[in-house]
Amino acid sequence: MHRIVILGGGTGGTLTANRLRKAYRQDEASVTVVDQDDTHLYQPGLLFVPFGLARPDDITRPRGRQLHDGIEYRATGVDRVETERREVVLEDGSTLGYDALVVATGSVLAPEETDGLTGPGWMERVFTFYTLDGAVGLEQALQRFDGGRLVVNVVDMPIKCPVAPLEFCFLADWYLRERGIRDAVDLTYVTPLDAAFTMPIAAQRLGGMLADRHITLVTEFNTGAVDGAGGRLISYDDREIGFDLAVVVPAHNGAPCIARSPGLGDELGFVPTDQHTLQSSVAPEIFAVGDAASLPISKAGSVTHFEGEVLVENVQRFLAGEPLDASYDGHANCFIETGFHKAMLIDFNYDVEPLPGHFPGPVGLPLMQETHLNHLGKLMFQWLYWHTLLPGRDIPGVHSSMPMSGKRQPSETREGAAL
Numbered sequence: 177m178h179r180i181v182i183l184g185g186g187t188g189g190t191l192t193a194n195r196l197r198k199a200y201r202q203d204e205a206s207v208t209v210v211d212q213d214d215t216h217l218y219q220p221g222l223l224f225v226p227f228g229l230a231r232p233d234d235i236t237r238p239r240g241r242q243l244h245d246g247i248e249y250r251a252t253g254v255d256r257v258e259t260e261r262r263e264v265v266l267e268d269g270s271t272l273g274y275d276a277l278v279v280a281t282g283s284v285l286a287p288e289e290t291d292g293l294t295g296p297g298w299m300e301r302v303f304t305f306y307t308l309d310g311a312v313g314l315e316q317a318l319q320r321f322d323g324g325r326l327v328v329n330v331v332d333m334p335i336k337c338p339v340a341p342l343e344f345c346f347l348a349d350w351y352l353r354e355r356g357i358r359d360a361v362d363l364t365y366v367t368p369l370d371a372a373f374t375m376p377i378a379a380q381r382l383g384g385m386l387a388d389r390h391i392t393l394v395t396e397f398n399t400g401a402v403d404g405a406g407g408r409l410i411s412y413d414d415r416e417i418g419f420d421l422a423v424v425v426p427a428h429n430g431a432p433c434i435a436r437s438p439g440l441g442d443e444l445g446f447v448p449t450d451q452h453t454l455q456s457s458v459a460p461e462i463f464a465v466g467d468a469a470s471l472p473i474s475k476a477g478s479v480t481h482f483e484g485e486v487l488v489e490n491v492q493r494f495l496a497g498e499p500l501d502a503s504y505d506g507h508a509n510c511f512i513e514t515g516f517h518k519a520m521l522i523d524f525n526y527d528v529e530p531l532p533g534h535f536p537g538p539v540g541l542p543l544m545q546e547t548h549l550n551h552l553g554k555l556m557f558q559w560l561y562w563h564t565l566l567p568g569r570d571i572p573g574v575h576s577s578m579p580m581s582g583k584r585q586p587s588e589t590r591e592g593a594a595l
């Protein structure tokens with residue numbers, strides 16, 4: 177009997193476990209998921225919490241309940257992987273041997289890596305909405321905020337969902353207008369990138385949307401320190417940006433258990449992974465999915481979902497001694513909430529940047545356009561997440577390979593879409 181062990185029971189670990197459980201009879205393979213806590217958080221919902229549009233209870237569910245019958249769930253931390261021995265060492269001291277290992281431990285925020293970020297002012301006038309506590313604290317801070325300088329800052333790349341800080345800006349503009357205090361607020365978006373986003377067509381479109389809303393864009397700002405008490409972001413090249421309220425997306429690393437595993441992670445603790453098969457370059461029996469994988473594409477739930485489909489096929493092929501399927505093309509898509517009950521959808525992959533048109537085909541959701549339909553799509557996605565994506569069901573018409581049908585300007589391609 178094959179022993180399949182999955183580290184992490186978030187988006188990638190859960191959908192992978194449920195798909196693998198369906199693929200094998202109980203007497204053919206055991207599927208074990210290890211996670212350190214029992215609360216599954218729908219992370220895209222964090223965006224809405226600061227604006228009072230979602231409550232913590234709306235976006236959290238018990239983790240174990242998202243796993244199908246026949247999957248063993250170990251609620252404990254992973255200490256490390258001993259790749260030579262093909263063994264996972266758990267924090268409770270026990271070990272798990274495996275024939276195939278799926279690393280789905282995501283990414284962790286590292287606010288302590290930026291001088292002063294977690295010092296005076298942290299969770300008082302400096303917040304992040306990338307954690308549930310931070311998003312809840314920010315909701316209260318925004319309610320108290322009556323005007324002044326509101327700064328949204330991305331410290332470093334890569335981050336999960338690179339459009340989320342832009343969405344925060346668009347929603348903040350909407351929220352402040354609803355409260356009638358938009359004219360009393362200087363809203364600034366501060367990014368280490370040289371534009372609002374990485375890929376030329378999307379960067380131009382999103383940069384234009386910031387300008388339309390009178391949101392100042394500051395580029396190539398590498399935050400070296402945050403002075404919460406004094407209300408200043410300070411870059412490595414000694415530029416300063418003052419704030420009364422700062423919303424910071426801290427640097428991200430791979431999970432610490434990867435760094436503790438000899439030879440498993442790169443310098444940031446992400447797992448070097450083949451971008452088409454999802455097999456790690458560390459050992460053939462180790463695969464990586466989602467944020468944990470070091471790949472030249474966004475760290476996003478959609479990416480995790482599309483990767484998962486190919487990864488599940490390849491775990492089966494590996495265990496059967498067959499050649500792997502190298503079909504993952506970097507497919508990613510994202511609804512970008514833009515305020516005023518509208519959203520924009522982008523769809524792209526390793527080679528093709530977001531293009532206008534429709535998704536998933538000529539008749540479908542509009543791409544690169546702010547529409548109410550896309551806003552409804554963004555809201556409906558939470559239902560799809562719990563009821564279709566996590567249980568490992570297919571979403572009709574949506575596949576791991578990026579569709580070109582429905583897109584315009586298909587001849588435009590680019591090198592390396594790393595976000």
Ligand SMILES: Cc1cc2nc3c(=O)[nH]c(=O)nc-3n(C[C@H](O)[C@H](O)[C@H](O)COP(=O)(O)OP(=O)(O)OC[C@H]3O[C@@H](n4cnc5c(N)ncnc54)[C@H](O)[C@@H]3O)c2cc1C
Pocket residue numbers: 183184185186187188189210211212213218219220221222223252253254255280281282283305306336337340431432433465466467468475476477478479480509510511
């Ligand atoms: C604010 C925000 C908005 C977002 N919006 C979107 C969006 O609109 N669209 C989109 O596609 N994506 C979005 N994302 C990104 C998306 O949520 C993630 O990319 C996705 O959840 C990654 O899945 P994962 O399985 O790799 O990691 P996760 O879902 O984070 O799961 C990792 C799991 O590993 C576990 N783990 C880690 N270390 C250990 C250990 N040592 N022992 C045991 N368990 C461990 C963790 O507890 C966790 O459950 C957003 C993220 C944020 C923060």
